[in-house]
Amino acid sequence: MSSSTRPTTKEVAAPPLAPDRLEVSTTRRAPSGRRLTSWATPWLFLLPYLVLFGTFVVAPIVYGFWISLHDYDYTLPGKPWVGLRNYTNLFDSDSITAGPFWDGMQATAIFTVFSVPLLLIVPLAVAIVMNQRFRGRNLFRAVYFAPYVLGVAVIGVLWRFLLDRNIGIVNHYMGVVGLPDDIPWLTSVPEAWVALVGVTVWWTLGFNAVIYLAGLQDIPAELYEAAKVDGANAWQRFRNVTLPGLRPVTSFVTMVTIIASVNMFGQSYLMTLGQPGTETRTVIYTITETGLRNFRMGDAAAMSYVLTLFLMVLSLAVFWLFREKKAA
Amino acid sequence: MNDNLGFGSSISRRRFMGLGVGAAAGALIAGCGGGKSAGEAAGGAGGGAQPAATFSGTYDGPDVTLSYWNGFTGGDGPFMKQLVKDFMAEHQNIKIAENTVQWAEYYQRMPAAVTAGKGPDVGAMHLDQLATNAARKVIVPVDDVANAIGLTEEDFTPEVWQAGIYQDARYGIPLDVHSLAMYSLPAPMQKAGISEMPTDGESFTAALDELKASGTANPFWMPTRWPAHLMFLSLLWQNGGEPYSEDGTKATFDSEEGVAALQWMVDVINKGYSPKNVAQDSQYVAFKNGEVPITWDGIWQINDLKSAGVENTLSPVPKIGEMDHVWANSHNFYITRQTTGDDNKLQAAKVFIDWISRKSAEWAGAGMIPARKSVRETAQVQDSPQGPIAAKIDTLKFLPPVPGLGDVQAQTLEIAVANATLLKESPADALKSQASRASKLMEENKKKFG
Incomplete structure (x- = not known):
């Protein structure tokens, strides 16, 4: 990030500290409720999208990877773990x-x-x-x-x-x-x-x-x-x-x-x-x-x-x- | 977005959604079956495997709605709708919610829907899919319905009756049988001076020659896709071969008999009776357009040809080989595991199957041959266009009840037939490579389904 971008929240909230004030400053930071909100604000804005993204992109990606490690037929109760065999099969010319x-x-x-x-x-x-x-x-x-x-x-x-x-x-x-x-x-x-x-x-x-x-x-x-x-x-x-x-x-x-x-x-x-x-x-x-x-x-x-x-x-x-x- | 090209430009999302079958985040962990093999776990946990409660023949419980799925999308659809309507008129406390899905999609969707608890309670499926769905525990045994209706092997042909049995339990109640048949257009046949429909290889070739001589350049188009594999199977059986070993572990369609069958099909092209490269459905469209005087297709096309106003003659597929055989399939009623645990639904489903099975003479109007002997022998059926085929019911051959066989065949045998009829490979080479692939798939299936 270049220096011309606008100051981040942290820069605004916590101006450069002199070494002797450091201790005081940290003790003062903890109880402040405003700081928590300012930390959460961007996440709250992102939340609606993140929920959709997590449910429909991230979760299926992880679930898909999980499936790829099994002999997975969803109509059968048993879905045996096969490790990386589904992947190695793709590089084995004898496999189907x-x-x-x-x-x-x-x-x-x-x-x-x-x-x-x-x-x-x-x-x-x-x-x-x-x-x-x-x-x-x-x-x-x-x-x-x-x-x-x-x-x-x-x-x-x-x-x-x-x-x-x-x-x-x-x-x-x-x-x-x-x-x-x-x-x-x-x-x-x-x-x-x-x-x-x-x-x-x-x-x-x-x-x-x-x-x-x-x-x-x-x-x-x-x-x-x-x-x-x-x-x-x-x-x-x-x-x-x-x-x-x-x-x-x-x-x-x-x-x-x-x-x-x-x-x-x-x-x-x-x-x-x-x-x-x-x-x-x-x-x-x-x-x-x-x-x-x-x-x-x-x-x-x-x-x-x-x-x-x-x-x-x-x-x-x-x-x-x-x-x-x-x-x- | 430019996503109509494929599944979507946001690849990861769409693809993974497809694979996860709409799995929500909550289902993340649910799929693990531990260290057991599929077969082992299936044996232990099959909720649907227990024999269902005995069937009394009537339903007098509270109002119930049955979800009923079938694939009657063609000329057979209106007949089924009428039957359902009549049934509901007679049974005030049973409501039937009918869902019609193309057969091609049906076997993909139905197991998924039942797994999710949103599938049919009762439905119709093809004979060759019963074993697959029984092994997947999608459908439950219906022995008691067969007993209550009083159905025995004598009512059907042994072939149809036995193919509904998987691991000593009956899973389907046959409604009809339907086979490949020969359609011809009267006008060009008359012009060529053919009064009798050919019944064997010699008279068939003679008829094609006469049609050629009378001005039809290509009298019999050889399809490369559907129903090419059904023609191949018919010819293979006629030659005395079997496409698969009886125990369902090996493909044998690359046998001498198989190669001869496919060679005959290729020769039809090489001798100029058929054009090259007949794409899917074009032989049928050309027949409807009057360009092709003879074509082989399923008997259920009768109604399609009728509604299109194509005057035609239906006759059995000629005996090209040594034995009189032809590929056939059968629509069977089944009950899914969804109904287990709800005795009202189960009873109602059985009443429905029982009723509709007795009404199968009406079903003949849909172009099918009723499975029951007693119905088959009625005048209503014998005078129907498919009457001549119904008379030869003993020549019909069905695929063996091997789980997963339908999928194996679509990936292997159909490809071999297509490659040979497109003249890309010799019949022997095409069949050999696909048969070895089919055997591998069948071995895996055997392991999976036990």
Whole structure:
């Protein structure tokens, strides 16, 4: 904390003491009721949130970890303690959990690697266009944001039928315009990844675009004017004014998009059923199947913790990346 | 937030909530079962395992409300609703609160709800789930109901009757049986000059060839997901194989018979009768649209096709292999452990099951085959569209009553069938790797459930 921040409660309440007054001062401090209140005030303000946070975040985290140390099937009365076996199983290729888990991690990685860059760049382009003045701008903004309003169930069922290889309208119209009309969008890789990433970008780009748009509107117009006066062309203005101005927003969007992509579940659950085989079955999908359908809560909890660890490392890396740039 | 992408951008919260099944802080410590194995503890503490009080046949206690869960979301739903209404009209002191949940979600939610004391008192479930839920002590024995109704093996086929028994106790009262069947569209069949529905492998292939010759490029679409695994099981049984060992510790669907069954399915694609990459449900939608003249599906689709106005013929699945067999399942009534300790509820639940079991002829309207022989032989059933299937009830095959088998099958056998029919793997390779995985899961289940 820098010296310019306002004095803390302690600094106000207890000014620097001369050594000879120290003893007197401590004896005087104890009986004072006002001091107790001043100590409790911030906590009282935090209390409502802390209760929710404790009940719905901290307690489940601790409980989840406890579950991960057991052979945990909640419908059975016995939940034997297994120590770290659920974790070591994940790293033992002979166990029944390791295969599906790492396949899921791989599927999630593929999805994240392809969806995140697109979800950062395409919405930025859309936001820049939306930020221009032209007729029908509001309609344009609404059109791009509209898909985001729909839930994953609607999106999944809709695209499952549109993209069907044999009866889908996408292949039909591709055939009409002379393109191949037998592309297995949902039952073969890499086509299924194209479909899943494509649908996700179409669906959620509106959200990122709106955040970018808010960021763009925060960049002072004078900067652009000054750049113009200095003879900067459109690209140079974008490179040197827009991008730096968007940095905090970009950092937020990147983080949120990565987390959302790693958590992808609904699209592959509804559109591809994890097909072909289990190749598009993401890690969240695997965890759901393991814990909620097969009642192997212990294994599922252990998988979640390993995934969380990966996600934390990834988030730190992103955080660090954006901080570095800021310092430069 | 951008959380529609997955479960939530605030990952830790949502994920852990999911895993904790909404566990509040108070439940923190409650879950520890000490050092006992699951089976041991289950043996000692099963509140629901005791045989229930004997059943008198009537209920004349105070007013009681029964929570009744089922998964009749399709064309069968309205028939069940009518039965429930009729029951309540006849029994003023029993109120039925019906809750209909899709079967796919049902087996996930029901045990959780019963564990929390907010589940059904009585309900319907599939035969192949009875053992699982009995082992989990979610449901309680109903031997006395069977005795009181006077049901014996002779009333049913031995297969249906015995599959409801787990560890010497009966857990389900069969309501109906339903199997895979063959649907066809009359118009293209006539155009191809086919007057008799094929009954064996040879006539089936001949029919497909004639349909092809008459202008249907792909007459029989091979699904890769549901009901592909049911087709595979039917063919495996027809070849004389068994998917699982009798004691429930080993998967045997990668046997010679299994490979031959899956090879037949793959050949349907390779010989051009089916397009490649048939995604979930598209063979059925294409059938409804009139694009595919023949498809295999569950008999309960009768009402869906009727309400969609699709004229069709229903006939038994042809005998492709050496034996006449077809996959089947059965809806069974059960009582949960929630009712134990409340004798009024228990009695009322038994009265409900008894009553509805006697009314199963009405249930035939839902497209099912009544489980009771006496009902099956009524004209009402024999003249129904599923009549020809009902006549062949002895050919129906059911999965063995092994706890946890349904989940194992969904993770292994279904994946193997999908991989082979998507032409990603050869039938032998696909079945072999998934069968060894299934065996491992079954061994673990055996340990868990004892």
